[in-house]
Amino acid sequence: MGKKLKATNEMIDPQLRTLGRLLRAFDPLSSEKKLRRLNKMTKRYFVGKKIKGMSCESIDILQRNQGSKLRICVMKPEQSQKNVPGVLWLHGGGYAIGAAEMAGLTIPAKLMQQSGCVIVSPDYRLSVESPYPAALEDAYAALVWMKEHASELGIDDTHLIVGGESAGGGLAAALCLYARDKKEVSISFQMPLYPMLDDRMETQSAVDNDAPVWHSKANRAAWKLYLGPLYETDKVPPYASPARATDYTELPPAVSFVGSIEPFRDETIAYFENLRNAGIPADLKIYDGCYHSFDILKPNSDASRAAISFVLDRYKYAIENYSAKQP
Numbered sequence: 001m002g003k004k005l006k007a008t009n010e011m012i013d014p015q016l017r018t019l020g021r022l023l024r025a026f027d028p029l030s031s032e033k034k035l036r037r038l039n040k041m042t043k044r045y046f047v048g049k050k051i052k053g054m055s056c057e058s059i060d061i062l063q064r065n066q067g068s069k070l071r072i073c074v075m076k077p078e079q080s081q082k083n084v085p086g087v088l089w090l091h092g093g094g095y096a097i098g099a100a101e102m103a104g105l106t107i108p109a110k111l112m113q114q115s116g117c118v119i120v121s122p123d124y125r126l127s128v129e130s131p132y133p134a135a136l137e138d139a140y141a142a143l144v145w146m147k148e149h150a151s152e153l154g155i156d157d158t159h160l161i162v163g164g165e166s167a168g169g170g171l172a173a174a175l176c177l178y179a180r181d182k183k184e185v186s187i188s189f190q191m192p193l194y195p196m197l198d199d200r201m202e203t204q205s206a207v208d209n210d211a212p213v214w215h216s217k218a219n220r221a222a223w224k225l226y227l228g229p230l231y232e233t234d235k236v237p238p239y240a241s242p243a244r245a246t247d248y249t250e251l252p253p254a255v256s257f258v259g260s261i262e263p264f265r266d267e268t269i270a271y272f273e274n275l276r277n278a279g280i281p282a283d284l285k286i287y288d289g290c291y292h293s294f295d296i297l298k299p300n301s302d303a304s305r306a307a308i309s310f311v312l313d314r315y316k317y318a319i320e321n322y323s324a325k326q327p
Contacts, residue, residue, distance in 0.1 A: 084155060201216065
């Protein structure tokens with residue numbers, strides 16, 4: 001077990017301190033009860049939300065082998081192009097909160113401005129109602145759908161990219177493992193930003209972390225909801241908790257960033273080290289004094305601008321240098 005990461009105000013980036021104090025006082029994610037309450041509020045706010053600068057079409061697709069429907073949002077620039085990358089983006093929220101439309105308000109919108117990509121964002125089932133493997137099944141169904149409809153969506157199917165923030169980043173990493181093993185879809189690049197990867201919470205940054213926004217208490221409640229009866233057992237598969245993977249070969253090249261004081265710091269570092277050790281190009285930056293989701297909560301801070309610019313730069317490089325022919 002690691003030592004407690006006590007995130008004092010002095011450790012926090014000066015441009016993030018005031019907001020950090022407010023978030024600590026409010027602390028909306030610190031228990032299962034609060035996660036369930038916020039889930040309802042988030043759905044009411046985001047579902048059906050119009051997103052400036054892009055078209056957003058909500059589509060119900062049929063789940064293979066299940067007969068159930070999955071709602072996805074297909075986002076395109078107002079002036080759409082052809083043969084552009086397809087980005088499957090998985091929203092964050094600890095697997096317990098969030099909605100598909102959130103993808104249009106974070107980094108994917110900036111990817112679209114840069115490259116004219118098409119974003120496919122699934123409204124995957126959340127843990128407050130459906131624990132693992134529901135989210136993974138929905139993410140994979142959306143990935144297969146994006147591949148099968150690439151031509152009509154204007155997507156170049158050699159550039160299918162998967163990404164997400166927080167739990168969405170963890171789900172993106174899990175999806176890359178799952179797709180590699182299923183061998184039905186090839187992913188050219190992965191963007192798991194400050195991802196939720198390790199249910200064991202044994203790294204130094206995850207033990208008794210009390211940073212603003214997302215801390216050990218929230219993390220524990222979220223993993224308990226997501227894993228259900230698997231929680232705190234040795235039966236948790238890598239598709240649920242990618243840090244448990246032992247084989248990182250044949251995974252897509254990757255980019256990410258993470259704050260130095262947040263719980264996911266060490267597991268993100270370990271994931272990227274494992275990718276590099278397997279010969280996978282993997283670029284990671286750590287931003288000093290930054291807590292979870294700093295780029296979304298304070299996008300105009302110097303650290304956020306630098307992090308977003310870093311991701312956009314590596315995304316541009318990936319489009320130009322990485323491709324993956326479909327099976």
